[in-house]
Each structure stands twice: as C-alpha cells, then as structure tokens.
Amino acid sequence: xxxVSQHPSRVIxxxxxxxxxxxxxxxxxxxxxxxYRQFPKQSLMLMATSNEGSKATYEQGVEKDKFLINHASxxxxxxxxxxxHPEDSSFYICSAGPEKLFFGSGTQLSVL
Amino acid sequence: GENVEQHPSTLSVQExxxxxxxxxxxxxxxxxxxxxxxxxxxxxxxxxxxxxxxxEKKDQRIAVTLNKTAKHFSLHITETQPEDSAVYFCAxxxxxxxxxxxxxxxxxxxxxx
Numbered sequence: 001x002x003x004v005s006q007h008p009s010r011v012i013x014x015x016x017x018x019x020x021x022x023x024x025x026x027x028x029x030x031x032x033x034x035x036y037r038q039f040p041k042q043s044l045m046l047m048a049t050s051n052e053g054s055k056a057t058y059e060q061g062v063e064k065d066k067f068l069i070n071h072a073s074x075x076x077x078x079x080x081x082x083x084x085h086p087e088d089s090s091f092y093i094c095s096a097g098p099e100k101l102f103f104g105s106g107t108q109l110s111v112l
Numbered sequence: 113g114e115n116v117e118q119h120p121s122t123l124s125v126q127e128x129x130x131x132x133x134x135x136x137x138x139x140x141x142x143x144x145x146x147x148x149x150x151x152x153x154x155x156x157x158x159x160x161x162x163x164x165x166x167x168e169k170k171d172q173r174i175a176v177t178l179n180k181t182a183k184h185f186s187l188h189i190t191e192t193q194p195e196d197s198a199v200y201f202c203a204x205x206x207x208x209x210x211x212x213x214x215x216x217x218x219x220x221x222x223x224x225x
Contacts, residue, residue, distance in 0.1 A: 001158060032210045043201065043217045044156070049210065093155050100146065101205075101213055103155035 002028050002097045010011025013084055014112055021079045022106045023094030029074035032098040035067075038106075047092075050077040051056040084111040114139040118202050118216030125192050127225045132194050135202035136184040139163045143198045144207035145178060148219075158201075160187070161208065192223045 003026040013019050023033055028109040031052045035110035036044040046068055066088075068080040077096075081088055093106040115138040125131050135145075143164035148156035161192065162169045162176045169176050173192075178185040189196055199220050203213040 006155070015166045044213075044215045046212050046214070049212055051210070095213070097116075100158060101159060102158060103148075106153070106155045110152070 004104045030097040033077040033096040116216040131189045142204040143206040
C-alpha cells in the first residue's frame with residue numbers, strides 16, 4: 001500500500017507553546033490529507049481535511065485558529081497546535097492515499 | 113451526517129476460534145467499507161475493504177461481508193491467533209476524492225492461547 005510518514009512520533013511540550021506535526025506521502029501525490037485525533041481507548045475523530053493549495057476544511061467544534069493546517073505541496077501537510085494546553089494532549093494521526101486511505105504512525109502529544 | 117455503530121466493544125476468544133465484528137451505518141450514499149487494525153501506540157493499518165458492488169471479500173483468514181440493503185457489514189477472522197489481538201475499527205466513506213472516513217468506536221479483540 002501507499003506510504004504515509006508522520007513525524008514526530010512523540011512530543012512533550014510545556015503549556016502555551018506550539019507544536020508542529022508533519023505528514024508526508026512518500027510514494028504518491030496527495031491533493032487531500034486528513035487529520036484525526038484519538039483520545040485513549042476511543043475512536044478516531046476527524047478534525048480537518050487538508051487541501052493542497054487551499055484552506056483546510058475543519059469539522060464542527062474544531063478551532064481553526066488553534067489547529068493550523070498547511071498543505072503547501074502535494075506531499076506534505078502540517079498540523080500546528082498553537083498555544084497548547086493539557087487538554088490538547090492526544091494522539092494525532094494523518095491519513096492520505098491515492099485511492100485507499102492509509103495512516104501515518106501517529107504523534108503522541110503530551111502537554112505539561 | 114453519517115453514523116457508524118460497531119459491536120461488540122470487546123471480544124475475547126480462544127486461539128483457533130473465529131471472531132466476528134459487526135458495523136451498521138446510516139447514510140445510504142456510503143459505498144466504501146474498510147476495516148483497520150490498530151495496535152497500541154500505532155496508526156491504523158488497513159486489513160481489508162469492500163465496495164458496495166460486492167457482497168463478500170476474502171483474504172486468507174480475513175473476510176468482510178456487506179448487506180447494503182440492511183446497511184451493515186461484518187469482519188470475520190477465522191483461526192484466530194494471539195497476534196490478532198488488537199483494536200479493530202470499521203469505517204465508511206462515500207468513495208470520491210476528498211471524502212474522509214468515518215469510524216466506528218472500535219472493538220478490542222483479545223485472543224488467548
């Protein structure tokens with residue numbers, strides 16, 4: 001299947017700082033990528049749809065000013081959690097695919 | 113919007129037994145139904161999928177069946193092994209570019225030897 005690479009795998013930061021997560025498609029071009037959030041023992045919740053060269057589409061209840069998405073190329077989308085707080089601690093996962101959707105390995109964010 | 117229900121939430125079987133997980137969905141426009149396996153601390157891994165023009169698909173010990181009229185689909189794992197222990201998620205999608213997957217709540221499968 002297609003390869004989706006996500007970095008970093010784990011990040012610990014202080015409250016109030018910003019964290020950037022990268023999602024790359026390694027062997028295909030992705031005009032669209034998806035960002036999900038997963039709390040412990042829960043399902044994956046769609047946060048936003050990232051579109052290359054245009055603004056992301058956010059799901060209801062997701063603050064676009066807090067979760068900044070940039071999709072500047074056909075192989076890279078970034079999610080920046082701005083002014084992170086402990087309640088933002090979660091597992092963030094990106095997804096993309098030329099036909100079927102594949103997932104990155106996820107980023108565990110811990111905000112102290 | 114689409115609503116996906118998945119049952120059971122936990123499933124414990126003995127090695128060698130079969131396991132069945134069922135999902136129902138609400139949007140009749142959904143036409144793509146994948147299943148993902150997620151191990152602790154990792155991203156979901158696609159294990160099998162089916163499109164609405166097919167009623168059943170099999171890949172070795174794993175099969176998926178779809179009843180589009182009743183809006184439900186099921187994952188069947190035969191001859192379970194301890195390494196099958198993981199969380200399994202069903203998902204649905206309207207199969208067109210730019211459309212995201214909507215997930216069920218997941219099933220924790222435990223296979224004991």
